[in-house]
Amino acid sequence: MSVGVIIPAAGTGRRMGTDLHKQYLSIEGTPILIHTLRRFASHPEIQKIIVAVHAHEQTRAAELISAYQLDHITEVHIGGTERQDSVRLSLMHLHTEWVIVHDAVRPFITQEAITSVISNVQTRGAVILAVPMKDTVKQVTADGIVSCTPDRKELWSVQTPQAFKREWLEEAHEQALNRARPATDDAMLVEEMGHPVYIVEGDYTNIKITTPEDLYYADAIIQMRRK
Structure with missing residues (x-):
């Protein structure tokens, strides 16, 4: 079984409020992107990573990856305007049987979670990492009026990695070229093809670093794991 990883890292991170794109911000002196790549580069079942x-x-990303000696498994390619475009273009450079897509700014993914995703996708074809919702969620109209309260027991907060049979993901992205709005994740496109997508339970420390306060959460997670 061959497994490859796509890391979309073309985002600008406007919500972070910094000139430096969020994937290049540092946690304990190391760029977030490098923390993320190390998780996959050290996994024995991963053959190739596309950023x-x-x-x-x-050039900057390639030099950074080389400096941290991850270029033996990682290639850097140009992405697209939207995350969806970056994944579709990356598939042209990745020829593995199974494809994992992971956010560049989720540096706390564990080896155990990666292994679980890989083992589950082999039998199910499409899996996503997710955690049960803790909060009550309201569906709200454009006027700010609550229209309904979904049953929290049926709601999960989706994370990455997400893993797919390669041909399913390729077909889904080809079909999505004429989609009116970009999808918020790859699973959404695979779902629209009619393929079942299964949940693999993750953990709440697998945060996506998006806003300034997330950097404080990141420090707390590091300290917690050390203990």
Whole structure:
């Protein structure tokens, strides 16, 4: 079984409020992107990693990955305007049987979670990491009026990695080329093809670093894991 990873890293991270794109911000002196890549590069079942970046950051990202000696397994390619475009373009450079897609700014994914995703996708074809919702969720109209309260027991907060049979993901992205709005994750496109997508339970420390306060949460997670 061959497994490859796509890391979309072309986002600008406007909500972080910094000139430096969030994937290059540091946690304990190491860029977030490198923390994330190390998780996959050290996993024995991963054969290749594709990082999709903005054209003007291709050299910078490649030099950074080389400096941390991850270039033996990682290639840097130009992504697209949207995350969806970056994944589709990355598939052209990845020829593995199974494809994992993971956010560049989720640096706390564990080896155990990666292993679980890989083992489950082999029998199910499409799996996503997720955790049960803790909060009550309201569906709200454009006018700010609550329209309904979904049953929390049926709601999960979706994370990455997400893993797919390669041909399913390729077909889903080809079909999505004429989609009116970009999908928020790859599973959404596979679902629209009619394929079942299964949940693999993750953990709440697998956060996506998006806003400034997430950096404080990141420090807390590091300290907690050390203990």
